[in-house]
Amino acid sequence: MKDAAPTTAPETFYLKDYKPFGFEVEAVELTFKLAPNSTRVLSKIRFSPKKNAADPRFFLHGEALKLISAKIDGAPVTPDLVEGGLSCETPDTPFTWEAEVEIDPAANTALEGLYMSSGMYCTQCEAEGFRKITYYPDRPDVMSTFSVRIEGNETVLLSNGNPTGAGEGWAEWHDPWPKPAYLFALVAGDLVNHPDRFTTRSGKDVELNIWVRPGDEGKCAFGMEALKKSMKWDEDVYGREYDLDIFNIVAVDDFNMGAMENKGLNIFNSSCVLASPETSTDANFERIEAIIAHEYFHNWTGNRITCRDWFQLCLKEGLTVFRDAQFTADMRSEPVKRIEDVIALRARQFPEDNGPLAHPPRPEQFQEINNFYTATVYEKGAEVIGMLKRVVGDDNYAAALDLYFQRHDGQACTIEDWLKVFEDATGRDLSQFKLWYSQAGTPRVQVSEDYADGAYTLTFEQSTPPTPGQPDKAPRVIPLAVGLLSPNGDEVRATDVLELTEAKQSFTFDGLAAKPVPSILREFSAPVILKRETSNAERAFLLAHDTDPFNRWEAGNALATETRVTMVVEGAAPDAAYLDALETLVRDDTLDPAFRALVLSPPSQSEIAQTLHDRGVTPDPQKIYDAAETFAQTLAQQLETSLPRLYAATTVDGPYQPDAHGAGLRALNGRILSLLTRLDGGEQAARQYQAADNMTQQYAALAALMKAENGETQSQAFFDQWQGDRLVMDKWFALQVACAAPETAAAVASKLTDHALFDMKNPNRFRAVMGALAGNHAGFHHASGAGYQLLAENLIALDSLNPQTTARMCAAFQTWKRYDSARQALIRVELERILATEDLSRDTHEMVSRILQG
Ligand code: 0A1
Numbered sequence: 098m099k100d101a102a103p104t105t106a107p108e109t110f111y112l113k114d115y116k117p118f119g120f121e122v123e124a125v126e127l128t129f130k131l132a133p134n135s136t137r138v139l140s141k142i143r144f145s146p147k148k149n150a151a152d153p154r155f156f157l158h159g160e161a162l163k164l165i166s167a168k169i170d171g172a173p174v175t176p177d178l179v180e181g182g183l184s185c186e187t188p189d190t191p192f193t194w195e196a197e198v199e200i201d202p203a204a205n206t207a208l209e210g211l212y213m214s215s216g217m218y219c220t221q222c223e224a225e226g227f228r229k230i231t232y233y234p235d236r237p238d239v240m241s242t243f244s245v246r247i248e249g250n251e252t253v254l255l256s257n258g259n260p261t262g263a264g265e266g267w268a269e270w271h272d273p274w275p276k277p278a279y280l281f282a283l284v285a286g287d288l289v290n291h292p293d294r295f296t297t298r299s300g301k302d303v304e305l306n307i308w309v310r311p312g313d314e315g316k317c318a319f320g321m322e323a324l325k326k327s328m329k330w331d332e333d334v335y336g337r338e339y340d341l342d343i344f345n346i347v348a349v350d351d352f353n354m355g356a357m358e359n360k361g362l363n364i365f366n367s368s369c370v371l372a373s374p375e376t377s378t379d380a381n382f383e384r385i386e387a388i389i390a391h392e393y394f395h396n397w398t399g400n401r402i403t404c405r406d407w408f409q410l411c412l413k414e415g416l417t418v419f420r421d422a423q424f425t426a427d428m429r430s431e432p433v434k435r436i437e438d439v440i441a442l443r444a445r446q447f448p449e450d451n452g453p454l455a456h457p458p459r460p461e462q463f464q465e466i467n468n469f470y471t472a473t474v475y476e477k478g479a480e481v482i483g484m485l486k487r488v489v490g491d492d493n494y495a496a497a498l499d500l501y502f503q504r505h506d507g508q509a510c511t512i513e514d515w516l517k518v519f520e521d522a523t524g525r526d527l528s529q530f531k532l533w534y535s536q537a538g539t540p541r542v543q544v545s546e547d548y549a550d551g552a553y554t555l556t557f558e559q560s561t562p563p564t565p566g567q568p569d570k571a572p573r574v575i576p577l578a579v580g581l582l583s584p585n586g587d588e589v590r591a592t593d594v595l596e597l598t599e600a601k602q603s604f605t606f607d608g609l610a611a612k613p614v615p616s617i618l619r620e621f622s623a624p625v626i627l628k629r630e631t632s633n634a635e636r637a638f639l640l641a642h643d644t645d646p647f648n649r650w651e652a653g654n655a656l657a658t659e660t661r662v663t664m665v666v667e668g669a670a671p672d673a674a675y676l677d678a679l680e681t682l683v684r685d686d687t688l689d690p691a692f693r694a695l696v697l698s699p700p701s702q703s704e705i706a707q708t709l710h711d712r713g714v715t716p717d718p719q720k721i722y723d724a725a726e727t728f729a730q731t732l733a734q735q736l737e738t739s740l741p742r743l744y745a746a747t748t749v750d751g752p753y754q755p756d757a758h759g760a761g762l763r764a765l766n767g768r769i770l771s772l773l774t775r776l777d778g779g780e781q782a783a784r785q786y787q788a789a790d791n792m793t794q795q796y797a798a799l800a801a802l803m804k805a806e807n808g809e810t811q812s813q814a815f816f817d818q819w820q821g822d823r824l825v826m827d828k829w830f831a832l833q834v835a836c837a838a839p840e841t842a843a844a845v846a847s848k849l850t851d852h853a854l855f856d857m858k859n860p861n862r863f864r865a866v867m868g869a870l871a872g873n874h875a876g877f878h879h880a881s882g883a884g885y886q887l888l889a890e891n892l893i894a895l896d897s898l899n900p901q902t903t904a905r906m907c908a909a910f911q912t913w914k915r916y917d918s919a920r921q922a923l924i925r926v927e928l929e930r931i932l933a934t935e936d937l938s939r940d941t942h943e944m945v946s947r948i949l950q951g
C-alpha cells in the first residue's frame with residue numbers, strides 16, 4: 098500500500114495501545130565513569146518476569162549508545178540491536194541484567210540524556226532521555242529504586258536520593274523511593290553551594306543546597322527562601338512533607354525548558370533560579386518563586402504519584418501548575434495572579450486550542466512526546482482542576498486529594514484514577530466532566546438575557562468549534578461564577594456558581610427591583626470564550642463597580658479590545674469614554690497599584706488579531722500596530738498633566754525588595770514611565786536609567802527609551818555593564834528585537850544572530866532573539882515575509898543540534914491561517930522548506946506537518 102506520507106514517516110503512538118511492561122524492575126545499580134567524550138555507564142538491573150504478561154517481550158530502549166558488553170546472570174549475551182533499543186532472550190525466572198555502554202556527553206547538543214553545560218555534566222531525562230544514558234525500559238510505569246556511583250574529577254558529584262558514601266574522585270547515592278527513569282538525575286561539576294536547612298513538621302531535618310557555578314553564589318538567596326516557603330506551604334495546605342535527608346537544586350546554563358523535578362535533585366535553567374536585585378526584574382522574581390514551588394510540589398504530584406504513560410502527562414502537570422498558582426496567590430495577590438494567568442492562557446493556550454495544534458489536555462496520540470509539553474497540557478490542565486474544585490467545593494476537593502495521596506502513593510496513575518478519587522470522595526458522577534480531558538478546543542458560551550416583573554433570566558448556549566480529528570463536540574460541564582449588580586452599582590446577588598451541562602440552559606433570578614447588570618465568569622471560572630451583546634457603557638460600569646476584581650479587569654480589557662478593533666476596522670479615534678475611565682482608574686489611589694498596572698497594560702496585538710479573525714475580519718498586523726501606537730499616544734496626551742505626579746507617587750523609596758507590593762508599584766510606575774516617554778522625549782527615562790539600582794527600573798527605563806528609538810546610548814551602556822552576565826545579556830538581546838519597529842524587526846534580529854555573543858546552542862539565547870521576533874507581532878508578520886524567512890532559516894539551522902527547542906519554536910507559525918492569502922503563501926513556503934530539510938528531526942517534522950495540515 099502506498100500513500101503520500103514520506104517514507105520516513107515517524108511512528109505514531111496511541112493511548113489505546115497501552116500495555117504494561119512484562120517485567121518488574123526490582124533494583125537498579127548504575128556506575129558512571131565520567132569523561133567528556135567517552136563516559137562509560139555500567140548498569141546492573143534486577144528483572145523479574147511477570148506472570149501472564151500481556152507483552153512478555155524483553156525490550157529495552159536505547160538511543161545513541163555504544164554497547165560495550167551485556168550479561169545475564171553473569172554470562173555474556175549478544176542482544177538483538179534494533180532501531181530504538183534492543184531485545185534479548187531471557188530466563189523465565191528473576192535475573193540480573195548487566196550492560197556497559199559508552200556515551201558522548203560533550204557532543205550532546207540536544208540537551209537530552211547526559212550532556213555538558215559550561216563544563217559541568219548534567220542530565221535531562223524527561224520524557225524519554227534516559228534511553229540515551231543506558232538500555233532500560235524507559236517508560237514512567239516502570240518504577241524502581243536506584244543506587245548510583247559516580248566516578249569523576251569534579252568536586253561535586255550528585256545524584257538522586259541520599260548520599261551513601263564519597264571519597265576522592267567518587268560519590269555514591271541511594272534513592273529509596275521507587276521512581277521511573279525520567280526522574281533520574283546526575284550532576285558533576287566544580288560547583289559552589291548556597292546551603293540551608295529545613296525541619297519538616299514531623300521533625301525531620303533536611304539539608305538544602307542550591308548549587309551554582311562559582312560567581313553565581315550571590316544569586317541564590319531568593320531561590321532558597323522560595324524553596325523553604327514551598328516546603329512549608331505544602332505541609333500546611335496539602336499535608337505533604339518532604340521525604341529525603343537532602344534536597345539539591347542545581348542551576349545550569351543550557352536547558353531546554355524551565356526546570357526539572359528529578360527526585361531530590363532538581364535541575365534548573367539558570368534563568369529560573371538565579372536572582373539578584375541588580376540582575377533580575379520583579380517579573381523574574383515572581384516567576385522564579387513559582388517555578389521553585391512547582392518543581393518542589395512535583396515531589397508528591399509527579400514523583401510519589403507519577404503517570405502511567407505520557408498521555409497522562411497532565412495528571413502531574415495540570416495538578417502541579419494548579420498547586421503552584423495557589424501558592425503564588427497565597428504568597429502574593431490572588432486577583433493579580435488570576436489576571437496574570439488568564440492573560441497568559443489567552444496568549445499561549447487559546448491560539449493552540451483554536452488552531453492546527455489543538456489537542457485535548459490528555460492527547461490520544463503523538464509521534465514525539467516532547468511536543469506535548471504544551472500550554473494545553475499544563476495551563477488548561479490546571480484550569481480543569483480549578484473547575485473540578487469549583488464544582489465539588491473546597492472541602493470535597495481537600496478530601497479527594499487526601500484520598501488521592503493515600504490510595505495512589507507509589508503508583509503510576511491515569512486520569513481515570515484521578516477522577517475516581519473525586520467520585521469516591523463526593524459520590525458524584527464525573528463522566529461528563531471528563532470530557533474536559535478528552536475534547537480539544539475552547540468552548541464558546543453565548544449569553545442572552547431577559548427581564549420581566551422582577552425576574553431576570555440568563556440563557557447560555559455552549560458550542561465548541563471543530564479541532565483536528567474532532568469534528569463534533571458534546572456539551573461539557575461549565576461552572577460559571579455569576580454575580581448581579583444593581584444599576585446604582587451595589588451587588589444585589591453575590592457570586593453563585595451556575596453549572597452548565599446542556600447545550601442550552603437558562604437560570605432565573607427572582608425578586609429584583611430593576612434589571613441588573615450581570616457579572617459573568619467571575620474569577621474566570623472556566624476556560625471558555627464568553628459572547629454577549631453588550632455596550633461599552635455597561636463595560637465601563639463594570640470596570641468602575643464590579644466587586645469581582647477579575648471581572649473588573651476583564652471589563653477594562655474588553656473596552657481596550659473594542660476600541661482597538663474599531664480603530665482598525667473603522668479608522669476611528671480612540672474611544673473617549675474609555676480614555677476617561679482609564680484616567681479615573683489610574684488616579685484612584687485606593688486601588689491596588691498592581692491592578693492599575695494591569696488595567697493600563699494593553700491587550701497584545703496578537704490577541705487583537707485573533708479577535709478580528711473571530712469576527713470575520715482578516716487582521717492586518719501593521720494596522721493593529723498603528724492602532725496600538727495611536728492609542729498609547731492619545732492616552733499619554735490625555736494624562737499629560739497627571740503623569741509627573743503619578744510617576745512620583747508610584748516611585749518606591751528605599752532599598753529594592755522583590756515583594757508583591759513593591760513589584761505592583763514598580764509595574765505601575767513602569768507603565769507611567771512608558772507613557773511619559775512619549776511626551777518628554779525620554780528625559781525622565783534617561784534619569785531613571787542613570788539612577789536605577791535594580792534591574793526592574795533599569796530595564797523599564799531602557800525599554801521605554803528603545804521603544805522611543807532614543808536608547809542607543811543606554812543600550813550600549815547596558816551592554817558594557819552586563820556583557821559578562823549571560824542572563825542579563827538575554828534581556829539585552831530580546832529587547833532589541835521586541836522594541837524594533839515592524840519594518841526593521843527581522844533585520845535587527847538577523848544582525849543579532851551575527852553578534853559575537855549569539856550562540857544558537859544555548860536555548861535561552863536562541864529564544865531571546867527568535868522568541869522576541871515571533872513575539873513582535875507586526876515585525877514577524879511584516880508583509881515582506883522577512884520575519885518568516887529568518888525564523889525558518891534559524892529553525893532549520895538549529896534542528897540538527899537541538900530538535901526539542903526547534904520544534905517548540907515552530908509554534909510561532911500556528912496562527913498562520915488567520916492572515917491574508919499573501920502572508921499565508923509566504924508562510925507556507927517557509928513551512929514546506931523546513932519540512933523538506935534533509936534528516937529533519939521527528940520533533941520538528943511532527944510540528945510542521947500538523948501546522949500545515951490543520
Ligand atoms: N517536568 C518539568 C518540565 C520539563 C519537561 C521536559 C523537559 O525536557 C524535555 C524538561 C523539563 C516541569 O514541569 O517543570
Ligand code: ZN
Nearest residue numbers: 391395414417
Ligand atoms: Zn511540571
